Amino acid sequence: MIKTITINEFFLLPIGTPLADVRTPAEFAHGHIPGAFNLPLFSNEERVVVGTTYKQVGREEAILLGFDLTGPKWSGFIKQALEVAPDKKIAVHCWRGGMRSGAMAWALDLYGFEVYLIQGGYKNFRRWALDQFQQQANVVVLGGRTGSGKTRILQELALLGEQVIDLEDLAQHQGSSYGTMNKMIQPTQEQFENNLAFQLKDVDGTKRLWLEDESRNIGRLTIPTPVFNQMSQAMLIDIHVDLEQRVRALTLEYGLLDKEFLTTCTSRIHKRLGPVQTKQAIAAINEGNMEEFIRIVLVYYDKTYHKDLGKRNAENVFSMNITSAEIAENANQILIFIKNISAKTLA
Template structure:
């Protein structure tokens, strides 16, 4: 039996049932429902062939070409579905809930599966995700100069029953020229939005949600503007950590990084550093003087941070004398309670 369901129903069932994405691999790679498994009815090349036929010859000839491509693969699709869904109950979607997911749903239904088909397809999911960014949230922004340990203390907040979203973790980037070091490949902006929207759906929007202060771009991933605008208007707790500690922390981290990667990162900000500072930073990398390299880089990043902080509306400064993340998380929460933010 094939049952057509809404995106809300679809996502609720996705907690316990396999989700099969019938779109082409390229579409899946750009962005997907995070729990979905790629189950393409056509390869990228086959999709292009059917699409060209539709444009040049019309609907009916394109359908016949699609059936010629689909037919020989039907038994393999059923075998794969049996492995993925031994209970013979699945969720299926394509781009708009049209022919591709319809054909796959028919085949699996014919083969004894109970199939739930997403109304409006992935397009409906994307609209639903964008709606999450328009909702009002009680955001608390954790800020501070580069090296203040903001990211390090985030994991300790949920231990104290706080809601947290790690934007840099979702974007797989730390938000600077050095931000890709030690991180996995970044998702597209589309998929970053999907991951972020999924996290928001898990949380209670009436209770505080902690986010790290970010630019609208985190590497190549772009923040959704409605949510970014809310962040700009939300209370900001600025971690004031002595520069010496920040330099030591960053230098220790970069000691384990390949010199060529650090050189590339410095060259990305060459225009902002200026010729002499760039030359000195490159020499410091070559000689292994990571503290000097960090000090030079921070001369740029601290100025940029100060400029961006001036745009915030509600800023609270918290003086810290260590970079111990567990201790600092406790101090941040005490500070937030003191100022009636939580």
């Protein structure tokens, strides 16, 4: 049985319902619905040939060519689908909900699958994703200088039941010149947006949504404008952590990274860091003096944070001192702090 559903109806299906994206591997890699698996009807090259035939010769010839190309593949498609959906319940989509997903749905239905065919395909999902960025949320931004432990505090807040979206995790980048940590690979801009939209759909607008203070760009990715605008206008909790505590934390986090990686990243910001400071920082790296390296680059990052903080509406910035090295204690203190702010605002 084939049932055509909207993207919103797909989200109402039982959790774990397999979603087959029958577009090419290249299309899938550029951007896909989170959780989908690739079951490509055509290879990247085959799609080009079929598309060219459609434009230059005609629709019927392109369909015949498509059957010629996929003929030997159908049993393989069904076997792959069975591996992912042994109970024979599966959702399917292509780019626009056209011939590719229609053909795959027909074959799976013929074999006995219960098929949910997503109307409008990935194109409709992208419209839905962009719409998520327009939704207003009760955003609270956690700010603080580099090394303040913001990410770990947000993780603890999530454990305490707060709504949290970790933008740096979604972007696979920690937001500085050294942000890839020499191991993380960033998704495409489109996939970053898809992943963010997928998390935003579950946000309860009546409750706080915690985000970390970020620049517009996280590595080579850009926070969608509507989301960034909300972050810029939101309440910001600016945590103050002792310099020595920050140096220790950053030394533990970055001190074991490859020296060549650290040197390359430091050279990348030489114009902003300054020629003397860049030379000193690289010398400290080569000498294995990681604390000194951290102290030098923190001067630049602290100045940048202070400058960005100055662009915010001062009425929305609330500063608090963090003295404990215990993340759980700090998270609880922040919740008490924001509760007091809310009480004063209502008074």
